[in-house]
Amino acid sequence: xxxxxxxxxxxxxxxxxxxxxxxxxxxxxxxxxxxxxxxxxxxxxxxxxxxxxxxxxxxxxxxxxxxxxxxxxxxxxxxxxxxxxxxxxxxxxxxxxxxxxxxxxxxxxxxxxxxxxxxxxxxxxxxxxxxxxxxxxxxxxxxxxxxxxxxxxxxxxxxxxxxxxxxxxxxxxxxxxxxxxxxxxxxxxxxxxxxxxxxxxxxxxxxxxxxx
Amino acid sequence: xxxxxxxxxxxxxxxxxxxxxxxxxxxxxxxxxxxxxxxxxxxxxxxxxxxxxxxxxxxxxxxxxxxxxxxxxxxxxxxxxxxxxxxxxxxxxxxxxxxxxxxxxxxxxxxxxxxxxxxxxxxxxxxxxxxxxxxxxxxxxxxxxxxxxxxxxxxxxxxxxxxxxxxxxxxxxxxxxxxxxxxxxxxxxxxxxxxxxxxxxxxxxxxxxxxx
DNA sequence: GCATTTTTATAAACACTGTTTAGTATTTTA
DNA sequence: TAAAATACTAAACAGTGTTTATAAAAATGC
Numbered sequence: 001x002x003x004x005x006x007x008x009x010x011x012x013x014x015x016x017x018x019x020x021x022x023x024x025x026x027x028x029x030x031x032x033x034x035x036x037x038x039x040x041x042x043x044x045x046x047x048x049x050x051x052x053x054x055x056x057x058x059x060x061x062x063x064x065x066x067x068x069x070x071x072x073x074x075x076x077x078x079x080x081x082x083x084x085x086x087x088x089x090x091x092x093x094x095x096x097x098x099x100x101x102x103x104x105x106x107x108x109x110x111x112x113x114x115x116x117x118x119x120x121x122x123x124x125x126x127x128x129x130x131x132x133x134x135x136x137x138x139x140x141x142x143x144x145x146x147x148x149x150x151x152x153x154x155x156x157x158x159x160x161x162x163x164x165x166x167x168x169x170x171x172x173x174x175x176x177x178x179x180x181x182x183x184x185x186x187x188x189x190x191x192x193x194x195x196x197x198x199x200x201x202x203x204x205x206x207x208x209x210x211x212x
Numbered sequence: 213x214x215x216x217x218x219x220x221x222x223x224x225x226x227x228x229x230x231x232x233x234x235x236x237x238x239x240x241x242x243x244x245x246x247x248x249x250x251x252x253x254x255x256x257x258x259x260x261x262x263x264x265x266x267x268x269x270x271x272x273x274x275x276x277x278x279x280x281x282x283x284x285x286x287x288x289x290x291x292x293x294x295x296x297x298x299x300x301x302x303x304x305x306x307x308x309x310x311x312x313x314x315x316x317x318x319x320x321x322x323x324x325x326x327x328x329x330x331x332x333x334x335x336x337x338x339x340x341x342x343x344x345x346x347x348x349x350x351x352x353x354x355x356x357x358x359x360x361x362x363x364x365x366x367x368x369x370x371x372x373x374x375x376x377x378x379x380x381x382x383x384x385x386x387x388x389x390x391x392x393x394x395x396x397x398x399x400x401x402x403x404x405x406x407x408x409x410x411x412x413x414x415x416x417x418x419x420x421x422x423x424x
Numbered sequence: 425g426c427a428t429t430t431t432t433a434t435a436a437a438c439a440c441t442g443t444t445t446a447g448t449a450t451t452t453t454a
Numbered sequence: 455t456a457a458a459a460t461a462c463t464a465a466a467c468a469g470t471g472t473t474t475a476t477a478a479a480a481a482t483g484c
Contacts (some may be wrong), residue, residue, distance in 0.1 A: 012265050034444060036443085037441080046462070046464075047443085048445090049461080049462060049463075051380060051443070051444080056443075078260070090467075111390060112388055113389075114388050114389050117388060117389035128395070131395075154414065158410055158411060161394070161411045161414070162378065162411055164385075165245070165379075165381035165385060165411060165415075166377050166378040167377075167379050167381065169378055172324070172380065173323070173380060175326075176323065176324055176325065177326050177330060177333070178323060178329060178343075181329055181340050183340070184369050185343045186338065199374055201370075202366065202371060202373070203377075205366070207420065209422055247469080248471065248472080257433075258433065258435075260434060260436095260473080260474090264433075268472075269472090283480090
């Protein structure tokens with residue numbers, strides 16, 4: 001009588017196959033240039049079959065969104081062992097930027113696209129575990145910095161929001177192509193990666209001076 | 213023999229009509245939900261006619277992109293009369309955020325969408341007057357702050373990049389719907405506008421402490 | 425003024441998109 | 455083995471950006 005269980009396993013397996021294929025195609029061609037038909041062709045099923053396993057394209061997006069968040073959180077895990085919280089904060093910034101550059105399409109999915117957030121809102125999900133986990137890692141580090149005397153008289157949450165806004169802004173400008181269009185960067189022959197590192201350094205320097 | 217001149221005027225007029233209609237529809241429905249056919253219907257011409265005046269949809273986007281930049285630069289103009297450069301910098305941040313919230317679709321066009329930048333690259337345009345103007349307004353203010361003793365030992369350009377990254381990041385997170393999904397913000401009943409202002413304040417405070 | 429060339433506009437088509445429906449195989453259950 | 459449930463798909467629907475062939479209108483040359 002394990003039929004139902006096996007069917008459920010098969011179902012999840014098929015979902016995984018679809019997601020894996022979609023993920024691969026998204027990385028290759030970018031998000032907007034992959035259609036349901038492309039995914040169907042890749043897994044050698046008809047387009048309609050996809051809709052037996054996912055409500056619509058947004059549900060696929062959202063599933064990948066969760067996976068991408070797990071990837072990002074994994075990038076942060078090794079940094080937990082850095083004892084000095086300020087050094088850790090700095091390395092988190094670097095890791096964040098590195099992730100955004102290396103996984104551009106995934107980063108867009110995580111933080112730039114509106115669809116995943118809209119899907120979340122449509123599902124009436126009030127929680128958002130993956131997102132909270134990533135932000136908490138930042139907020140905790142900020143809190144520990146404050147315990148060590150940095151950023152005194154700042155609200156921990158507000159301060160964390162600020163650092164996230166900065167780092168995201170830098171990544172977003174890079175991925176949208178705006179960074180390379182700034183006059184100074186156009187005319188210099190510095191690589192975009194270098195520009196980003198320098199801008200991050202400027203921010204870290206700024207924070208460093210806040211140690212009372 | 214002024215026929216050619218009149219025809220050129222008519223041509224520009226038609227381009228304006230198309231742009232005006234497209235702009236209106238974009239504001240109403242958002243960018244992705246307006247098709248060439250919608251624009252054509254609004255101006256009571258066939259879709260193919262649009263292609264006699266614009267190479268493709270991207271050229272329309274780019275034309276609106278330029279107009280949006282002029283709008284943004286106009287928002288900054290009144291701030292030029294603020295004598296204290298630090299106060300001006302602060303007000304520029306506020307004006308920037310206000311613009312992003314009030315003209316969400318235009319902001320997306322300006323700084324989030326990749327298409328306008330891609331179009332710029334495809335045209336082999338090396339210059340970017342509108343963009344430079346906006347950034348220069350920021351860089352000049354930063355430079356004047358430095359003359360007054362703020363942000364000493366920082367590179368003007370790097371520092372300007374940092375402030376832009378922060379402000380853009382904040383706006384981008386808001387417009388993509390991520391801001392309202394942060395745990396603390398979910399659970400508080402503060403308005404998103406208020407959150408943004410508080411985060412900006414935190415940033416301004418941070419900068420203020422950099423006055424040697 | 426009339427024929428010829430140039431310009432302007434469009435209907436229809438092309439190759440796509442996400443998604444739904446109706447119908448056919450296959451598998452499970454009774 | 456017959457009935458019910460499940461898995462799958464071909465075809466269609468309504469839309470997208472864009473191109474092409476064709477018809478109407480306007481400007482030009484004689």
